[in-house]
Amino acid sequence: MAALALAGCMQTGSELAMAPRSDLDAMAYGQPSYSSYPTASADSGGAVRASYTASPRYAYAAATPAAYVAAPAAHDAPYRLDAGDKLRVVVFGQEGLTNTYAIDAGGAITMPLIGAVAARGKTPAGLAADISARLRNGYIREPSVAVEVESYRPFFILGEVAAPGQYPYVPNMSVESAVAIAGGFSPRAKRDSVTLTHNAGRTVVPLGTSISPGDTVLVGERWF
Numbered sequence: 001m002a003a004l005a006l007a008g009c010m011q012t013g014s015e016l017a018m019a020p021r022s023d024l025d026a027m028a029y030g031q032p033s034y035s036s037y038p039t040a041s042a043d044s045g046g047a048v049r050a051s052y053t054a055s056p057r058y059a060y061a062a063a064t065p066a067a068y069v070a071a072p073a074a075h076d077a078p079y080r081l082d083a084g085d086k087l088r089v090v091v092f093g094q095e096g097l098t099n100t101y102a103i104d105a106g107g108a109i110t111m112p113l114i115g116a117v118a119a120r121g122k123t124p125a126g127l128a129a130d131i132s133a134r135l136r137n138g139y140i141r142e143p144s145v146a147v148e149v150e151s152y153r154p155f156f157i158l159g160e161v162a163a164p165g166q167y168p169y170v171p172n173m174s175v176e177s178a179v180a181i182a183g184g185f186s187p188r189a190k191r192d193s194v195t196l197t198h199n200a201g202r203t204v205v206p207l208g209t210s211i212s213p214g215d216t217v218l219v220g221e222r223w224f
Contacts, residue, residue: 078123082214083107084153087124089131092144097135100150113139124148152213157182159219160189169213176207178217190222 081087083103089111091097101109107120109127114134119127128147135143152169155178162183170177175194185191196205197216211217 078125079149080121080123081119081127081149082153083120085119085149085213086151087119087127088148088150089128090146091131091135091140092146094140094143103153155211155213156216157219158216159194160186160221161219162186169211173211174207175205175209175211175217178211179207179219185219188221190220194219 081103083105085103087101087103087109089097089099089101089109097112099111101111103109103119106116108116108118110116111131114131117127117131117134122130124147128145131147132143132145135145152171154166155169155173156166157178158164161179162185164182167178167181175196179185179194191207193204193206195218196203196209196211197218198212
């Protein structure tokens with residue numbers, strides 16, 4: 001009997017030597033916290049012995065850190081400037097050039113020293129690069145320029161709303177919020193969809209659709 005007991009200890013000793021790691025270990029080293037639970041198995045002689053198997057205490061503990069990295073958010077296309085946008089142009093170290101500039105009807109801004117700079121269709125970063133190039137050409141040796149949109153060009157909402165017209169654009173606007181800004185639907189408004197004009201293209205869209213600066217929202221009239 002003593003020999004059998006000793007044999008049993010020799011068979012299970014390696015398992016028992018693997019002590020479960022504590023929660024502090026998991027926090028410090030990023031490894032899963034383990035709990036031990038008994039399992040039963042029969043040896044060649046038919047005797048049943050208990051052993052302990054380490055397993056993750058929580059399912060998420062066994063996951064690698066990469067599993068917690070959020071998928072990169074999908075970004076819209078870079079914003080393209082156009083007439084009506086107001087820009088804050090900062091030329092570092094040059095207070096006379098740093099100012100707020102509005103894009104005129106011709107699609108340009110006018111700055112000291114370099115005059116008119118085309119802005120329509122460019123991104124803020126692209127415009128900053130163009131301004132830097134112009135300043136570097138005989139004015140400033142190593143200009144550092146930053147451009148950001150201070151206020152966006154307005155959007156337009158027409159048709160069956162309480163107060164159709166032109167309104168300032170606010171980032172992340174939807175058709176529904178545009179209707180709310182215009183005072184809501186009129187009694188005869190078609191409320192399930194609108195016509196959205198964006199970059200010269202016209203599409204019928206639901207109320208949850210995002211709008212951009214310069215877009216025109218047309219709320220139609222229902223017939224019953």
